[in-house]
Amino acid sequence: MSSAPPRSTDERLGVHPFPHRHLLGIAGLAPHEILFLLDEAEQWIALNRSTEKRDDRLHGLTQINAFFENSTRTLLSFEIAGKRLGMDVVNMAVAQSSVKKGETLIDTAITLNAMRPDVIVIRHDASGAVRLIADKVDCPVLNAGDGRHEHPTQALLDALTIRRRKGRIAGLTVAICGDVLHSRVARSNILALGTLGADVRVVGPPTLLPPHVERMGVTRFTDFDAGLEGADVVMMLRLQSERMDGAFVPSPREYHALYGLTTERLARAAPDALVMHPGPMNRGVEIASAVADDLNRSAIPEQVEMGVALRMACLDVLTRRQRGVEGWA
Amino acid sequence: MTLAILNGRIITPSGVIEGGVLCRDGRIEAVGAFDVPADAERIDARGKYVAPGIVDVGVFAIDMPAFVAGGITRALLMPDQSPPLDTVALIQRAAAAGKPQVWIHPLAAATRGLHGTDLAEVGLMARGGATGIATGRDWIADSAVMHRLLSYAGALGLVTVSHAEDGGLARGAVATEAESATRMGLPAAPAEAEALAVQRDLLLAEISGAPLHFRQVTTARALDLIRAAKAKGLPVTCGITPAHFLLSDVAMGDFRTFARLSPPLREEADRLACIAALADGTIDLICSGHDPRGPEAKRLPFSDAEPGMAGAETLLALSLALVRNGAITIERLFQLLATSPAQRFGLPAGAIEPGAEADLLIVDPHAPWRIDSEKLVASAGNTPFDGLPVEGKVMTTIKGGTILG
Numbered sequence: 001m002s003s004a005p006p007r008s009t010d011e012r013l014g015v016h017p018f019p020h021r022h023l024l025g026i027a028g029l030a031p032h033e034i035l036f037l038l039d040e041a042e043q044w045i046a047l048n049r050s051t052e053k054r055d056d057r058l059h060g061l062t063q064i065n066a067f068f069e070n071s072t073r074t075l076l077s078f079e080i081a082g083k084r085l086g087m088d089v090v091n092m093a094v095a096q097s098s099v100k101k102g103e104t105l106i107d108t109a110i111t112l113n114a115m116r117p118d119v120i121v122i123r124h125d126a127s128g129a130v131r132l133i134a135d136k137v138d139c140p141v142l143n144a145g146d147g148r149h150e151h152p153t154q155a156l157l158d159a160l161t162i163r164r165r166k167g168r169i170a171g172l173t174v175a176i177c178g179d180v181l182h183s184r185v186a187r188s189n190i191l192a193l194g195t196l197g198a199d200v201r202v203v204g205p206p207t208l209l210p211p212h213v214e215r216m217g218v219t220r221f222t223d224f225d226a227g228l229e230g231a232d233v234v235m236m237l238r239l240q241s242e243r244m245d246g247a248f249v250p251s252p253r254e255y256h257a258l259y260g261l262t263t264e265r266l267a268r269a270a271p272d273a274l275v276m277h278p279g280p281m282n283r284g285v286e287i288a289s290a291v292a293d294d295l296n297r298s299a300i301p302e303q304v305e306m307g308v309a310l311r312m313a314c315l316d317v318l319t320r321r322q323r324g325v326e327g328w329a
Numbered sequence: 330m331t332l333a334i335l336n337g338r339i340i341t342p343s344g345v346i347e348g349g350v351l352c353r354d355g356r357i358e359a360v361g362a363f364d365v366p367a368d369a370e371r372i373d374a375r376g377k378y379v380a381p382g383i384v385d386v387g388v389f390a391i392d393m394p395a396f397v398a399g400g401i402t403r404a405l406l407m408p409d410q411s412p413p414l415d416t417v418a419l420i421q422r423a424a425a426a427g428k429p430q431v432w433i434h435p436l437a438a439a440t441r442g443l444h445g446t447d448l449a450e451v452g453l454m455a456r457g458g459a460t461g462i463a464t465g466r467d468w469i470a471d472s473a474v475m476h477r478l479l480s481y482a483g484a485l486g487l488v489t490v491s492h493a494e495d496g497g498l499a500r501g502a503v504a505t506e507a508e509s510a511t512r513m514g515l516p517a518a519p520a521e522a523e524a525l526a527v528q529r530d531l532l533l534a535e536i537s538g539a540p541l542h543f544r545q546v547t548t549a550r551a552l553d554l555i556r557a558a559k560a561k562g563l564p565v566t567c568g569i570t571p572a573h574f575l576l577s578d579v580a581m582g583d584f585r586t587f588a589r590l591s592p593p594l595r596e597e598a599d600r601l602a603c604i605a606a607l608a609d610g611t612i613d614l615i616c617s618g619h620d621p622r623g624p625e626a627k628r629l630p631f632s633d634a635e636p637g638m639a640g641a642e643t644l645l646a647l648s649l650a651l652v653r654n655g656a657i658t659i660e661r662l663f664q665l666l667a668t669s670p671a672q673r674f675g676l677p678a679g680a681i682e683p684g685a686e687a688d689l690l691i692v693d694p695h696a697p698w699r700i701d702s703e704k705l706v707a708s709a710g711n712t713p714f715d716g717l718p719v720e721g722k723v724m725t726t727i728k729g730g731t732i733l734g
Binding site for chain 1: 515
């Protein structure tokens with residue numbers, strides 16, 4: 001009934017292939033915009049595999065990584081991506097920040113903005129927090145994970161990994177398995193892979209599947225074996241340790257028995273099914289080591305590699321407007 | 330002092346009549362046609378309704394400018410103050426806060442500190458001016474405490490105002506389990522958390538015989554329970570705010586914290602059930618739930634923001650939509666806003682009739698305006714209706730024959 005005021009974050013900019021100021025989520029991206037980012041990432045894979053891993057097109061720009069929630073691999077991935085493009089990269093970790101001293105998120109955003117960064121990468125434990133900050137700053141913002149809401153670069157790197165290994169995404173059956181309820185990776189992947197034409201399933205114990213998740217266009221399975229049947233891609237999710245001991249599932253060993261991916265279980269999926277995991281893995285809980293380490297099946301190290309390339313593409317594309325790149329101004 | 334309101338459409342207990350209202354020394358002297366005394370101050374109410382002043386059950390703040398702008402002449406104050414209204418002295422102070430303007434009728438904290446464990450001195454607080462008792466923002470989780478509370482308060486003839494959300498299911502939740510919450514990744518509780526709480530409280534009210542009022546009921550299932558309880562003759566009533574009969578959970582889109590409410594916004598089917606329940610009498614009253622919250626409570630990530638909306642000055646304009654849509658009549662609307670709440674809590678108000686206290690409002694039902702959170706006179710502008718064009722503006726608010734604004 002009430003009409004929302006126009007939001008700067010939804011503002012569409014010009015007619016170029018990625019007309020968004022920020023990357024806050026997969027929601028709102030058109031299929032061709034997603035594919036554009038994947039295509040842009042391809043060039044960086046080659047660079048990252050060469051000896052001279054350097055392209056100075058973002059030289060002189062400042063990237064702030066503001067991580068309000070602990071992270072090792074995503075922070076590192078964004079830091080390497082920024083540095084390989086020649087940016088000055090600064091990390092603000094929550095332990096060293098004034099957030100602990102009671103400063104509000106908005107004040108932190110205003111402070112960060114006053115440092116005149118050219119791009120800000122944010123992770124926060126509250127859904128919607130990254131958008132809140134994006135509304136208050138003048139430069140592009142990349143969402144590196146907000147609560148249970150979205151983790152768009154993870155979904156994009158997963159899509160890139162699948163596309164390179166399978167040659168396509170449309171028509172594939174992808175089973176996203178485990179703690180979907182608390183997972184921003186699952187939400188972004190449901191949106192990204194669904195938009196690109198995959199048949200997405202969510203598989204897990206009923207206590208860890210979000211209510212009405214079918215309305216996001218997925219099929220819901222609580223029987224792990226049934227959910228794996230014929231899947232082309234099996235994407236396992238991390239189960240946080242605080243949720244294993246009686247809160248959402250009775251115990252880690254029961255979880256492994258019912259929902260852990262083993263070699264025997266994987267046999268139900270397509271013969272060439274790809275196994276993925278956003279990391280960090282709980283070996284012996286959601287995934288058995290034999291599956292995780294199977295080079296023919298597991299794309300887990302490749303996901304990390306694609307992550308750097310994909311994030312380089314996002315940093316490059318989102319800063320084109322302010323850099324005055326031809327056709328993007 | 331004499332005040333003559335002329336040429337209006339007067340909403341009286343026996344229907345809408347054309348004419349005027351004559352007020353003298355704080356009371357209504359005549360309704361309809363009368364000779365205007367020479368010394369009377371005249372107000373021309375042509376094209377407008379003259380209605381009883383709104384009796385608003387369950388506000389969270391004393392916010393005079395907002396009450397006056399909204400046509401509210403009496404407000405029942407929730408005990409959720411700082412400190413909670415759990416002693417006689419605090420009740421007396423709150424009861425005196427509004428007079429002679431908008432009268433504040435405090436609701437006594439049902440339990441000490443609103444902790445939900447030990448009974449507060451509700452008998453003494455009632456003598457000190459408490460109009461009823463309330464569990465506060467939360468449900469009382471311990472059934473034994475609620476049972477004793479209802480028995481005790483019932484014997485004193487006090488109405489208990491309960492918050493209907495099962496504490497276990499709703500713990501940590503900021504939304505209703507539905508597609509919106511799933512897409513946004515918000516912690517959510519099933520809508521049935523409400524019916525679960527209502528059912529328990531109804532059973533306890535039945536065995537204790539105590540009068541019980543649910544401040545807000547917002548789901549089809551819970552309304553069904555209340556409908557059935559009323560059919561059995563239980564002394565139970567319930568209220569609702571405009572947010573729950575006009576908005577559904579999609580209003581939370583873009584993580585708009587002004588739409589973070591308690592109970593949370595529901596799905597569309599429940600919203601429609603609320604409108605049906607307003608029409609069939611299951612819902613007894615409409616309240617503002619006025620809870621002004623500044624940016625320090627609202628300019629936060631959705632889950633971290635405090636619940637609540639500033640509702641006093643938009644209450645009548647938003648409720649008039651029910652009349653325009655044909656869901657209820659104008660007479661029924663003022664039953665919901667004034668007559669029923671006054672009767673339920675034993676207040677001498679809510680009806681325009683000779684001898685009654687002159688608590689009135691004059692509303693132009695067609696005056697258009699746009700709700701603008703920046704321009705509200707309330708102490709904060711946290712309204713989920715920001716930007717909405719509405720029709721119906723309170724032109725004058727009169728308490729005890731005195732024009733407040």
